């Protein structure tokens with residue numbers, strides 16, 4: 001086959017043999033197959049009408065023609081090695097039209113026809129296409145000399161979804177993007193809902209970007225743990241009097257079946273607020289009240305079992321350390337009593353919106369009901385502030401990144417956080433709020449949110465239902481690419497949508513390398529996989545387990561240390577707290 005002609009188009013590698021809708025079948029020689037038959041390879045098709053089209057190899061179709069025609073003949077099978085003559089076709093998805101100045105238009109006016117010549121796109125041409133963005137995410141999987149940059153404005157205003165199964169590189173991708181954004185834009189404003197406190201290392205004392213990162217952690221015990229790792233986390237308090245009724249339901253774990261308890265809470269809360277601020281007050285109006293007064297107000301609602309259950313839930317919450325930051329926000333109550341209601345909202349405005357940099361809301365360790373209430377309240381506040389700021393002519397552009405977004409905006413039910421996240425997905429653009437949602441369960445994520453994401457970064461996904469969801473949110477012509485989702489390697493991503501000129505498969509940079517390249521010092525994310533091989537190969541350090549127990553039951557650790565001399569304490573430390581705690 002004499003296809004290997006070199007023209008100004010580059011090296012010719014094949015010929016169009018069939019066209020079906022947006023898919024073009026390109027025959028290539030045996031010799032070219034290993035080089036061009038790679039998923040994600042970009043090809044140029046010279047149409048007879050003089051247009052050059054761009055396509056991407058999405059599948060291969062290889063068939064042994066000789067064998068097919070002659071498989072009945074036994075000598076063919078015996079001689080197979082020598083005879084094999086295959087039909088090699090690349091299945092190419094058309095992406096757009098290449099202009100003579102190297103730019104691409106995402107439209108196809110003229111379809112190719114059998115006989116049209118096909119060329120490989122050169123690295124130079126690809127570099128021109130993909131290098132024209134702001135934030136580098138990685139390199140093309142088919143050509144590591146081509147870096148891929150995302151357009152910041154498209155990324156921030158039209159929202160992004162990072163989807164994949166667990167362990168395939170979502171958090172790494174987000175960390176790479178955030179680090180580079182912080183490097184490029186000194187006044188970038190990013191709020192990160194860090195469900196498992198995975199990103200806190202960015203603020204560690206040895207992190208080169210610690211000045212640009214603030215960690216907020218609502219629970220003192222976890223702040224102390226972070227402090228021991230060299231991370232100075234600020235407390236985060238949530239004013240319970242600013243919660244909506246839906247957030248109260250979530251906070252106290254009143255699901256949709258608890259209709260009686262929900263009604264009682266609603267009536268008690270409304271009654272209390274009206275008593276304090278007049279009959280015209282509505283249920284969700286921000287009226288300050290003492291949390292104990294809510295307890296009284298509920299207890300006056302009668303003596304039936306629903307009232308009792310609700311009171312118990314409130315009492316349990318009031319006693320729990322986990323709820324203290326929302327039900328006993330002492331600093332905010334103090335701030336309010338000294339400076340008034342407005343100061344509380346100002347606190348959120350200053351901390352979450354005005355201050356530039358990355359603000360990590362570290363929610364690791366909190367139960368999901370509380371996480372949902374916190375996220376809902378924070379995002380509601382941020383959204384309201386952003387709307388007012390924009391209307392007042394002083395926009396505060398902010399990116400909100402949400403890890404495990406399916407927990408806060410699930411498709412199957414309506415926690416309060418889903419309302420506000422869907423609202424931001426639909427209206428955020430107008431007010432300068434961009435969303436980045438990350439999820440390992442695309443099928444469980446709100447379809448409204450997913451449909452609003454203009455850019456999709458999809459890493460390895462094997463679950464067929466997740467694949468379908470990802471496929472549905474890709475542009476039509478690229479849905480063939482979704483077939484490659486299970487075969488992607490760790491850190492390999494299909495990127496489609498607005499932030500790239502044309503869809504592509506990228507090898508995402510590795511965060512540890514990125515931070516070293518950009519800032520000269522290496523740190524890793526936390527939340528890496530536990531290294532079983534290493535940990536099972538050495539004896540565990542028993543001393544650290546008594547530390548574990550002290551953290552679990554600090555009150556017992558303190559009692560121990562007050563009562564016993566050092567020697568005895570060391571003897572008993574390992575088992576005493578457990579037996580005492582569980583009453584054995």
Ligand SMILES: Nc1ncnc2c1ncn2[C@@H]1O[C@H](COP(=O)(O)OP(=O)(O)OP(=O)(O)O)[C@@H](O)[C@H]1O
Pocket residue numbers: 164165166167168169170171172173440490491492507508509510511527528529
């Ligand atoms: N681009 C990459 N290059 C090299 N290694 C990577 C890359 N992306 C991820 N990894 C490795 O894969 C591991 C898992 O990555 P990551 O934590 O980002 O996955 P994830 O999709 O966020 O997982 P989870 O769903 O559990 O949160 C990391 O420990 C990291 O070392």
Ligand SMILES: [Mg+2]
Pocket residue numbers: 170171172
């Ligand atoms: Mg992750």
